[in-house]
Structures are given as C-alpha cells and as structure tokens.
Amino acid sequence: MMLDFMELIEKAESIAIGGHVRPDGDCISSCLAALGYLKKKYPQKKVDVYLERPSLVFSYLTGFDEIRTEASEDTYELFLAMDSSSIDRLGFSEGMFHRAKNTLCIDHHISNTLYADHTLVKPEISSTAELLYELFFSRAKEEGLSEEAFVAFLGQDMAAAFYTGIAHDTGVFKFSNTSRRTLSIAGHLISTGIDFPRIIDESYYQKTYIQAQLLGRCLMESIRVMEGRVIFSALTMDAMKFYEAKSEDLNGIIDQMRIIKGVEVAILLHETAPQKFKVSMRSNHDVDVRKTAVYFGGGGHIKAAGCTMKGSVHDVINNLTALLAEQMEEQAVSE
Numbered sequence: 001m002m003l004d005f006m007e008l009i010e011k012a013e014s015i016a017i018g019g020h021v022r023p024d025g026d027c028i029s030s031c032l033a034a035l036g037y038l039k040k041k042y043p044q045k046k047v048d049v050y051l052e053r054p055s056l057v058f059s060y061l062t063g064f065d066e067i068r069t070e071a072s073e074d075t076y077e078l079f080l081a082m083d084s085s086s087i088d089r090l091g092f093s094e095g096m097f098h099r100a101k102n103t104l105c106i107d108h109h110i111s112n113t114l115y116a117d118h119t120l121v122k123p124e125i126s127s128t129a130e131l132l133y134e135l136f137f138s139r140a141k142e143e144g145l146s147e148e149a150f151v152a153f154l155g156q157d158m159a160a161a162f163y164t165g166i167a168h169d170t171g172v173f174k175f176s177n178t179s180r181r182t183l184s185i186a187g188h189l190i191s192t193g194i195d196f197p198r199i200i201d202e203s204y205y206q207k208t209y210i211q212a213q214l215l216g217r218c219l220m221e222s223i224r225v226m227e228g229r230v231i232f233s234a235l236t237m238d239a240m241k242f243y244e245a246k247s248e249d250l251n252g253i254i255d256q257m258r259i260i261k262g263v264e265v266a267i268l269l270h271e272t273a274p275q276k277f278k279v280s281m282r283s284n285h286d287v288d289v290r291k292t293a294v295y296f297g298g299g300g301h302i303k304a305a306g307c308t309m310k311g312s313v314h315d316v317i318n319n320l321t322a323l324l325a326e327q328m329e330e331q332a333v334s335e
C-alpha cells in the first residue's frame, strides 16, 4: 500500500511540497526531509518547498534557505501536502495545490478531511516525519536495503530533519503517541552521528528572554476552573505587542500548564485580531479535546487540538468549558 504512494511521487517530474500555516517543527522537518530525499534519490526531478515564514530555530536544517515563502506561478505535476489536515490549513499554497495535476497528502491527523486526490493518513503514528520515514523506507526495503543502509543513504542532513520532526511532535519522546517503533527509528537516526542533544535544546527547549517572560506571565495569570481540572490563560493583542511577541513565542507554554497537578485540560488563548482568539487545548487522560475543537471549526488530535473563536475571553472560555464539562460529566457517570 505504501508503495502505491511512492509510485505517485516517482511518476511526477515536478513536485511542490507544502505544509500548514504557522508551520511547526514536524511540518518544516517533513518538508525538508522530503526535499532532501527526493533531490538525492531522483536528481532529475524539479522539487520545491513552499512554507509560510519558518522559525529561524530550524535554520540548521539542510534546505532551510531554499524554502519559498510566497506562491509561484509554476504548475507542478504533484503537490505534496505535509502535516495538513484540511485544505484551508495550506494557506498561501492552496492555489498551487489546486493547479497541480495530482495531489498527495501525507498526514497523521485523525481529523484529516481527505481533500487531496490521494491521502496517506495514519493517526496512530507520532508525526508526519515518522510516517514519511516509513514511506521512504518501504521503497528502500523493496530495493533490498537494510534499515542501516537506508539511514546511511539519508546521511546526517536528512537524519537531523526526520529526528527534529519526530522529537517535536512527541514532546521529545514523551507524549503517548511515542511508540516502540518511534524510538527504534530515533535510534537509527542518532546512529548517523547527529548532534541530537543540541537539536533538542536549540530547537525545542531553548527560549528567548521574551519567550521566558511570556511563559511566566501566562502561568502567573492562569485561572483554574471546574475544581482545578481545567486551567486557562489568555494573551491579548496588547500583551503581545508589549513583549513584541510573535505567535511562535508561545510554543511550549500550554505544556507547562498541562503538567500542573490536578489539571485534566489546559487551554491557551491568543488574541490574533480584536476579540478573535487562536485556541490551543491539551488534555492529559480521557478528555477528547479534538471533539471540542472540531465543534468550533478546528481540529487536531485527541490530546492536542486547536480552533479559532470570536468573543471576549470570558465568552470563549464559557463556550469551551460548557462542552468540556459535558465530556467530563459523562466520564464521571461511567466511572
């Protein structure tokens, strides 16, 4: 089955690779791993990556400087949509997606809307990077390569990209989406000699002073509701302006809220336009935050989901907690 998807890629002379808006570590890494692999294995193909301005913390990845941040007029035979669960998540590259002769989506979101001509979606897999690794490895295996030989072909540049994507979407190998296979792949990747402690520190944990201040402020101002089982914090446009912060500066804050004792669901609101909030949600055990996010037009995974909502902080939190409470009460009854 995997090989059918590889054939689509192999058939295409020209390939545009795109990802989702506000690309995260998994998205950027998957695009660059695909770029590196396709250029090395099929040097005659034209392959380009289109992504919204990626964070500079990923500039160590090979191919980073080749990322195109604006749409082009070119028409490609294949558009490869990475880590994007719905068509509107593609942002500026949506027009190029429509113009391409053929489209393939590679993704691990259970909420994938099957918008592409062909979709390789596996929600049980930690990250798009892990799924892409398995896809390329399936071809290598077919050609008689061992996993060691496949990883040697990837080399450090591509290994660093796959590793970064997997590390980011598993919260550095600790979220429940981390499988035995995830760790086995990571083991193969680090055997290439990549500087993985540095990759983890500099792309995942390192914070600028502004980011540390925002984290402190969100924790200080966080409010617990529903007997401490839900915690939320909100950053207004004014606060963002005060710190001269960008939305990517908020990465990781919600995870600190989620690990507070007694918390089942953490919610972080970030005002992107007056009274318009980007909502991030994380859950610890049994609450399906994706269900709540989908209800408000968003998506994601069971334990990590998001959406956009309008109104005051008070309205947004009231609407979210009303739905979350339904789920939590159902559980309390069935327990």
Ligand code: AMP
Pocket: 085, 109, 279, 280, 281, 297, 298, 299, 300, 301, 304, 305, 306, 307, 308
């Ligand atoms: P975030 O809170 O932005 O880190 O997102 C958590 C997860 O929810 C990610 O897997 C996103 O792909 C997904 N997600 C976030 N916002 C949206 C949205 N507006 N629509 C669909 N999925 C989303």
Ligand code: MN
Pocket: 020, 024, 026, 027, 083
């Ligand atoms: Mn992503």
Ligand code: MN
Pocket: 026, 027, 083, 108, 126, 127, 128, 169
């Ligand atoms: Mn992902």
